Amino acid sequence: MSSTQVHSSTQQAQYQAIDTPFLYVNKPVFINNLNQLRNKIEGLGANLRPHFKTLRSLEAAELLLPSKDSPVTVSTVKEAEALASAGYKDIVYAVGIADTKLPRIASMLTQGINVRVLLDSIEQAHQLNNFCETHGCSISALIELDCDGHRGGIAPEDDKLLEIAELLTDGAASFNGVLTHAGESYQCFDKQQLIDAAQNEVAAAVKAAERIRAANMVCDIVSIGSTPTAQSYQNLEGITEVRAGVYTFFDLVMAGLNVCQLSDIAASVVTSVIGHNADKNWIFVDAGWMALSGDRGTAEQPKDCGYGLVCDENGQVLSGLQVITVNQEHGIIQAVDGSPICLEEFPVGSRLHILPNHACATASMHAQYHVFDTDNDDYEIWNRVQGW
């Protein structure tokens, strides 16, 4: 969170009028995050296809995406439908497709929205071809590549890659290209490891595209991305687009990977003190897992941040304090080293900000975001698209 989070008296009144817990967005920090990555990726000659799954807000999309033709990534059909309803036309649904979801994809196609799907098996390619043949449509698909053994996808050197590309190219569906995600980059705790993961992601995608083209098929899209690698690319030759999502808000997991600073974290949960346990040196707050999420993404990092680091109302990190326990609507704050806290400095009703471990998870707990623009003395509410 910005260390310059100072509200005007109007904003201060707006801020105090919102009952806690709520998700606070520091808009200048958010916009800076958007600009930094867009400039970097476009500077390297590729398109940015931001992942909508972190924000899931159409108000946020107006800042995230320069135009209605801007490429965007989604993780649910519902996100695609929301973006389509707002006129966005170039969408990749980057989760493996099941044929049961194809009617909703086809419906968007008839509205002139290009929603590409993702698959990594001959079974799915047959399902897609069959659906397109039966329904007289042509849905475009990308093949998911496995660049680091993280989850699904096909290895670039696997012959199934060509087999699936051919099935799609020759069938009723369309083949559009390849996509990979360096999921293992979340385990890279030094700069060189991250650079290596980024280069590996590029190399895997380029190799797959070259094999496909060598087999006389078109491979228009070569898509890579994860927030850690997106910060670490040095050369994007052969890559058409980069996907990333969490860079928009950033979070403690990303700070733990040194891909951002704490001051780059644009989202925090505002919470009120609701009690103390003087014997245990605990502060109780009204942000439990309902407000923070139960995400423990920093648990396996060198610096474990519990359920979140604690800031004062001005966004200053209160060194040494963490949310150590969460229940549904209770959080417990303690000094990490067990040292005494001056509980009088945290009276019942006073406010704190909690920096999230994982911005996607924390944002998902909130139907609305409260967005403060300290540069322009502006306050607005962004609504989150919910469901699947």
Add this chain to the structure above:
Amino acid sequence: MSSTQVHSSTQQAQYQAIDTPFLYVNKPVFINNLNQLRNKIEGLGANLRPHFKTLRSLEAAELLLPSKDSPVTVSTVKEAEALASAGYKDIVYAVGIADTKLPRIASMLTQGINVRVLLDSIEQAHQLNNFCETHGCSISALIELDCDGHRGGIAPEDDKLLEIAELLTDGAASFNGVLTHAGESYQCFDKQQLIDAAQNEVAAAVKAAERIRAANMVCDIVSIGSTPTAQSYQNLEGITEVRAGVYTFFDLVMAGLNVCQLSDIAASVVTSVIGHNADKNWIFVDAGWMALSGDRGTAEQPKDCGYGLVCDENGQVLSGLQVITVNQEHGIIQAVDGSPICLEEFPVGSRLHILPNHACATASMHAQYHVFDTDNDDYEIWNRVQGW
């Protein structure tokens, strides 16, 4: 989940028409859970004050609460407001109160809704008295007791108990009684431990009430409860009411404590297979932490259920399978012992049900519940009250 979950052809069509992932409620199992605990507690001579935080649905409240005068517990002001808007009149907001939340409580009082608040400090008692004096109202409060060192509250033998009760009794606010929650009962893995925790909860509350009455103050409400202890009370003499929430849906954490059977779990997440990793014997499904929550409540139990146990479409547990990893919209299912899975039995597009670790957390991820009554060939949607 009930082993008798068999849908009529009409229900089957309704079930298939809902896109995955979604929260499925087996209504006969749910109603049985409600009846079992109500009969037990009322049979022991106390009132049941169910906790609304698990369900947060007004449609569910019609089954949970016999009448608009039935006592109910909430964990947020928003839940209280939703219940008040539906005419429920006897509400306890069982999370420590901060004075910033009092205007909304006072507003409900003026509508004839009795919303009692909870506190455990002299600071809060002064805040409440001051608010009531300033605003010319009389909000009733319960004092939170600490019966097992779990979180907050005052020990029954602490003289602060009497001091706070006097402050409230003599001040502009009202004093209504005491409340405790045996949070440590979630760690009781044998029956005798649970019975002991239940008796301890009773004893702590009764002792506090007796001390207050001995000091010539009225103590109308003596409230205890947690789902594990609620199943284990044997004598409720001196107790006026019992609170519990997760017993409505039950879950794997409760099954791990032997306070329910797997067949008592009324809520599950329906998910579709979206891919496989044959090398790793993984099934990918479209239920990630967005649908399941990231709750790992069984991690510290004798039987760790990962992110959930796996059932087929008929609700039969598929022995040995678990969701081992979740990302935002991906879950990975694997055999716990690493043995091979016949992946052909799980084609892309086929459906599975995932039993939740923690029903409160899983339900919180869904804005709607899809409720199937196989006994009456009925299907309905329940809406979840969201926010704070």
